[in-house]
Structure formats: structure tokens, C-alpha cells
Amino acid sequence: MRLILLGAPGAGKGTQAEILSKILNVPTISTGNILRAAMKNGTAVGLKAKEYVDAGKLVPDDVIIGIVKERLAQPDCENGYILDGVPRTIPQAQAMEEMGVAVDCALSIEVEDELIIERMSGRRTCKDCSQTFHIVSNPPRVEGVCDFCGGELSIRKDDAPETVKSRLETYHKETEPLKSFYENLGRLKTVENQPGIEATTAEIRKTLGI
Numbered sequence: 144m145r146l147i148l149l150g151a152p153g154a155g156k157g158t159q160a161e162i163l164s165k166i167l168n169v170p171t172i173s174t175g176n177i178l179r180a181a182m183k184n185g186t187a188v189g190l191k192a193k194e195y196v197d198a199g200k201l202v203p204d205d206v207i208i209g210i211v212k213e214r215l216a217q218p219d220c221e222n223g224y225i226l227d228g229v230p231r232t233i234p235q236a237q238a239m240e241e242m243g244v245a246v247d248c249a250l251s252i253e254v255e256d257e258l259i260i261e262r263m264s265g266r267r268t269c270k271d272c273s274q275t276f277h278i279v280s281n282p283p284r285v286e287g288v289c290d291f292c293g294g295e296l297s298i299r300k301d302d303a304p305e306t307v308k309s310r311l312e313t314y315h316k317e318t319e320p321l322k323s324f325y326e327n328l329g330r331l332k333t334v335e336n337q338p339g340i341e342a343t344t345a346e347i348r349k350t351l352g353i
Contacts, residue, residue, distance in 0.1 A: 144169065144353070145245050147226045149321055150252035152301075152310045153259040153266070154336070155343060157275060159252065160227040162344050166353060169223035172214050174207055179273050196301060199309035201317060204235050212242060231318045236325075249325035250347065254336040256311050263307050267296035280340055 144167050148156040160171040181189030182196070188210075192202045207229050215224065226246075230236040239246075254262075265278040267287075271294030276283045283289060287296050300306060325331040332350050337343040 144223045144351075145247045146224075146351075147230070147246050147249040147325070148252065149249055149318070149325075151254060151256070151259055151314045151318075152307065153263040154252040154254045155340070156227050156252060158281065158340055159344060159347060160225045162340075163225055163347065163353075166348070167223060167225070169225060170219050171225045171227055172211065172220070172229075174202075174210060174228040176273050177210050177214070178202060178206075199301060199306045199313070201231055201313060204232065204238065207231070207235060208238050208242070211239070211244070215244060230321060233320055233324055236321055246325075246330060248351065249321070249331050250351065251322055251331065251333045252336060252343070252347075253333055258336070259311065260304055260307050263302045264298075264304055266298070266302045268299045268302075269294040269296055271295070 146163070146167075148160055150156050157173060157175070160173065164171040178189070178192045178196070182193045183189070188206055192206055195202050211226070211229055214220070230239055262277070262280075265280075267276045267278065267283070268274070269276075269289035269292065272289060272292045274289055274291050275281075276290075276296060283296060288294075289296055301310065322331055322333075334343065334346050334350050337346055
């Protein structure tokens with residue numbers, strides 16, 4: 144299955160992508176993780192992306208599309224993939240269609256803005272491997288320590304309430320129209336937010352028939 148996950152920042156796309164990746168046995172392509180790695184390593188693309196991320200703005204299409212195209216050419220994507228964080232704009236989606244990036248379904252996770260602001264303030268990210276946790280819904284086994292690599296967990300700048308509000312405004316203006324784009328192609332499915340991660344996963348499996 145070739146799947147795109149849509150939804151506002153903090154809607155739980157990354158968490159659900161990891162779960163679906165194991166269920167479907169396909170890789171998750173998270174542009175957020177790729178970009179964070181590039182920013183941490185101080186590459187030319189990473190430094191360029193950091194300017195936009197720090198300002199709560201979307202990274203330019205040429206950077207995103209280049210990363211995605213390169214990643215999807217790798218052998219592990221032959222049997223399918225899950226795209227998390229791309230496309231974010233109509234031009235990106237159109238460019239991907241023109242590139243021949245096949246998509247079976249665009250799944251939108253619907254969450255209210257107020258809940259997202261509350262949810263993201265509790266998010267913690269590993270400084271070393273970029274894994275994310277949540278102090279309520281997905282806490283680490285040891286407070287402040289990553290379960291996967293033992294790295295330090297911290298609040299990212301773009302999870303701060305003022306930055307989240309800015310990102311939500313950008314999402315509604317630039318990314319939410321993608322729902323209509325994929326609906327017109329007959330590929331859109333929506334899932335209402337559920338009280339917990341497992342309940343949301345169950346609803347997604349029901350919607351996708353997996």
C-alpha cells in the first residue's frame with residue numbers, strides 16, 4: 144500500500160505511521176525526520192531548512208521534493224511506503240503526481256486545534272535519534288530518557304504553544320486544501336481523532352480495511 148498521511152501538526156501522523164509501517168511491512172518516509180537529521184548535521188540543505196523551521200514556516204518545495212524523490216528510489220520502497228509530512232501544498236502534490244509518485248490513498252486524521260495545542264505541549268523529542276514521546280499518551284519508560292537510544296528528551300521549539308499556533312495557521316491555509324485535491328482524485332479517506340493511540344489505530348485499520 145502506498146499511503147499519504149494528512150492532518151495538522153500534532154495530529155498523530157508520525158505515531159500512526161510507525162504503527163502502520165509494521166502492520167503493512169513498508170517503510171515510513173518522514174520528511175520531518177530527514178530534515179531534522181540534516182539540520183543536526185549542519186548540511187547545506189539542513190541549514191537552509193532550519194531557517195524556515197525556526198520561523199514556524201514550511202520548508203520550500205524544491206528541498207522537500209528532492210528529498211522524497213531520492214528516498215523513494217531506494218529498494219525498500221518497491222512494495223509500498225507511507226509518506227508522513229509530504230506533500231504539504233497543492234504544488235507539491237501536483238509535482239509528485241507528475242513525478243509518478245504513486246499514491247493509493249490519502250488518509251486524513253481529523254483533530255481540533257485546541258486539542259493539538261494541548262497535545263503538543265506535552266511532546267518530548269530525543270536530541271539524538273529524533274524519536275518522539277508524550278508525557279501522557281506515550282511516555283518514555285524513564286522520564287526524560289529515550290527508550291530507543293538513551294538520549295536526552297526535550298521540548299522542540301516548534302512544539303511551543305506560540306509556534307504551534309503559527310504552524311496551525313499555515314496548515315489551514317496551505318495544507319488543508321490537499322483534502323479536496325485527493326478527494327477529487329477519489330483517494331481521500333478521513334478518520335476522526337480517538338481518545339488514545341490504540342483506538343485511533345483501530346479506526347484507521349477499519350477505514351483502510353487492513
